[in-house]
Each structure stands twice: as C-alpha cells, then as structure tokens.
Amino acid sequence: NAGVMQNPRHLVRRRGQEARLRCSPMKGHSHVYWYRQLPEEGLKFMVYLQKENIIDESGMPKERFSAEFPKEGPSILRIQQVVRGDSAAYFCASSPGGQGNTIYFGEGSWLTVV
C-alpha cells in the first residue's frame, strides 16, 4: 500500500531557474495539499487541490508559484525564477476527501537554491 509519493526528494537549482515538484497521492485519495517547511519553522499551508480544481490557494505566494492536479498524472508544484528564500522542504499530503478525513504526508522534496 504505497503512501504519498514525492519526487524528486532533493533538488538543487540556481537562482532564476524553475523547480518542479511532483506528488502522487495515496491510492483512492482525490485531495492533495502542498505545505512548505522553512528552517526552524512549522509547516505552512500553501494550496489545496482536487482533480482539475484548485480549492484553496490562500497560502500560495502571489507570484512565481503555481500548482495543478490534472485529471491524469501527479500533482505538480511549480516555482518559477527561484530565489534563495525558496529553499525549503515542500511536503505533499493527500486525503480521501470530505470532512473528518485524516491527511497523510509524503516524505518531502528538499529544494536548495544556490
């Protein structure tokens, strides 16, 4: 029973490049969430998606960040023109959906911007 799968686990990008982080939810889960964890800080909500829909993007920075969860394939978190401040751990989570459902996290993608 595979859990939430994220790749790449580690990614190094130079300033100005693009970073793409992928997430495959647990089998049977149709809701995906992205969180960011900065050094010495807690997990911060970024975006909540269902298939082909963004439900809540209140935690997404206004510029350079975007997320999608297409009908087929994994969810993608895309960061354009990365800056050093984007260096963080990005966690994807999934749930079956609906109220009261628990949310399970992947192992994370560690982005380093040099």
Added chain:
Amino acid sequence: QKEVEQDPGPLSVPEGAIVSLNCTYSNSAFQYFMWYRQYSRKGPELLMYTYSSGNKEDGRFTAQVDKSSKYISLFIRDSQPSDSATYLCAMRGTGGGATNKLIFGTGTLLAVQP
C-alpha cells in the same frame, strides 16, 4: 498572535519518563486535532487524531483535547530513544472545502536519553 502556539523545546528526558507535549490555540472553530511525529529529514507521520473534546489512547500515546481552554496535549508513557523526534500539533475546523487546511504548531523537539 499565532493561531497555534507550541513550545519549541528542546525537551530532554531520560528513557522511561512520561512526556507531556502541549499546544494552545485561539480559533474556537477548530474541531479536529492531530499530533504528528517528524524525524529529521522525513515527512510528518500521523500519530493521533481526535474530534472535539476528550481523550484518546493508543498504546503508549494519549491525546487530550480541552476545547473550553483551547488546549491540547499529547502524553507519551515509557518513553524510548526511538521517540526522539519533533512533535507537531495540527488542527482544523469543519465545513468542508477550504477548512480541510491544517494549521500547525511550530513543533517541539524531543530527545529521549538512553
């Protein structure tokens, strides 16, 4: 004021001790309360999940929720060195949609000394 407050620690205890971890919150709409354990460079692992007030026990772990005081606790009995990790409290409201968003504390770093 943060919505969720958690003492960052670090908390160091001898093996076999009872550990008490706590969070306070300000949003009375929170109804679902969770504790996650996170090892270094790993994703958060769900430990306990409770709805509304009361106690829940699972093995060596007990979660307590006091909604009147807006205070939640996690107790670990007979602590083991393998319990050494960061413990994150998380919570959310009800109503579906955007309220699936989890709000996390900053985490408490626990070290259990053999």
